Amino acid sequence: MKTLTFLSRYLPLLALLASMAGCSGYRIGAGPLSGVAGGPVPPTELITEQLINAEKALRAQRGSQSLAHLVVRKPPPYTIGNGDILSIVVWDHPELAGQGVAASATAAEVPGPGAPPAGFVVDHEGRVQFPFAGALTLAGLTEEQARALLTKRLAHYIAKPLVTLRVQAYRSKRVYIDGEVRLPGLQAINDIPMTLVEALNRAGGMLPSADQSRIVLERGDARYQVGLRGLVKRGINPGSILLAPGDVVRVHSRDESKVFVSGEVVTPKALTMHDGRLTLNEALGESGGISPLSGDARQVYVVRRAPEGTRVYQLDARRAGALAMAEAFELEPRDLIYVAASPLANWYRSVSMLFPGALTQVVTSSRP
Template identity: 75%
Template sequence: MNFPIEILRWRLVAAATAFLSLLLGGCATGLQFNSQDSQGKAEPPPPTEMITEQLIAAEKQASGRPAEQDLSRLMVPNPPPYAIGRGDILSIVVWDHPELAGGGMTAATAAADASGMSASVNANAPQPGFVVDHLGRIQFPFAGLLPVEGLTEEAARALLTQKLARYIANPNITLRVQSYRSKRVYIDGEVKQPGLQAINDIPMTLVEALNRAGGLLPTADQSRIAVERGDARYRVNLRDLVQKGINPGNIMLAPGDVVRVHSRDESKVFVSGEVVTPRALTMHDGRLTLNEALGETGGISPLSGDARQIYVVRKTPERTRVFQLDARLAGSLAMAESFELRPKDVVYVAASPLANWNRQLSLLFPGALTNAVGVTNRQ
């Protein structure tokens, strides 16, 4: 008979259950940190901050301050006209005096250039015209060395007219920039045509630079556009600007600026633990709420998840912060929708005490619960 053997199995399962209950009685089922400093000493775990309406309001206020300060330095509502710089090539025509064209620049050449025919000329090939030298000057017949750096086309034309008026009665002069080579910006990242963009008579705003680069790619993150100017670095969030009613066309680029459009893949949030489908999520133009992150992963697992223990782990330059949400409380879903995640955040849903007990029992006594269920079925 197998009856005594079955009784023995039941007693073993009961003893194992009692032993495991004592073992797990003092164990925490939530998120635990075991960290050490450089000397090998155990460091205290970071404090857990409960997600409340007050905490959400404080986080929004803290995250909104730096962007406003940076953007105020980039805004130029009324950009000045283009100023001639070193390396630019000027097209100068003195009407009725073709002998003053110089450098192969004739009235016919100027007319053809005005019609747009010179657009196909290779930029590296020598072009007719008057090149502004390294000292910001051009050399013109009768006028000699003429300083034009920093002048607009109108101001340079008036200066040249004043010089030639000593030799020519009522000179009629056409002066304009034929080739813009003194000022450039660099566009990099998630755009169709990255590279150098020359600043011309059209104001080089951020929107203009992105359009000249072919526009943003579908993988571009509109909330993470970096403008590097010298040692300063500014972060531009196009989405927030539009929502606040600020025209992005007022962001004026300066010569030498570097614009980098970051990819959405760089702004991921990781969801793990007791959810239906743990995975990495891509933020939507820099925005992803805790509620959206849980929804896109299928929600909390109904079999093993603990709705009381939803954690968000965030690494900051100062310290590691741990936020906790108790989804059983009234208004928790509204707070989860208002709590905005940041890139590289880790969302973790802890297992319920029953799920932890089942897993520990399976590790210590493999097949014990299965044998117990089999005995019950045979009875």
């Protein structure tokens, strides 16, 4: 009798709540942000094979366009710059040797132990003073070009001069390496082409915590994101990316490339991407999968903050081929994966909030 009395009292209300939960719950195509006040709801895009192919093509096109002008197949030779120290020797004329001044450089500016050797310093105007030749503008010239210019000047005073000219200390051009490398700091550009791989190797290599897919190259006001594995997949040698003086290379940490999984999954968590790659299927699998008790497999959402605004993708995991599409859908850093609750779970939670313990009392009272 108590059971019947209780049911008769609350059955109409429970039926009303059930209908409300079924109507106000998440719907296919409604998006996880439906009903949130404060602005328009972003449209929901269903994850299909066409969408996956379009995203892959857009990602490949964006990467190839941004890095096309950074790739140099044949690096140019080193050019002399302001502040470099030159070693100049005129053979059979020892009286012209040792005319340079000692450079006031530090050990950090000139590689190798000990004080920097004496030499001819290229001044702030790019010139060098040499006996008989006078002031020579050598900035912007290669060693061979500078040697030819000096030989031509000395030929007016010395018969068939034999000149040796080389850069003794490289101080005019530098790049800066920062982030997840063993030896962050500045690197001087010398006669060996300063490619991206060369700069990373001089910095001692990347740490285990480095994200090889998020190496940012800053050149002036421009920023380029370089992924080593992505370049290799596209057939681009990372050693062909030539750095310019003043470039800043930042190697980001893997902790900055996380994907967040929440909602009706077994274990909500933040996942670290594997060198910039993580698929929707892998993220759901590492979170234990969709909860069999409360998750709605029709409503798996991916919320992404894009430059053009927030984008919301939806996967219906009950459809044929859904697992294959989830494996092909690649996530991006800071993506949010949300699995909505089923209508039955929403109804149960609504009743539990209004009448704590009511369902438990019904079940207990109905037992013989």
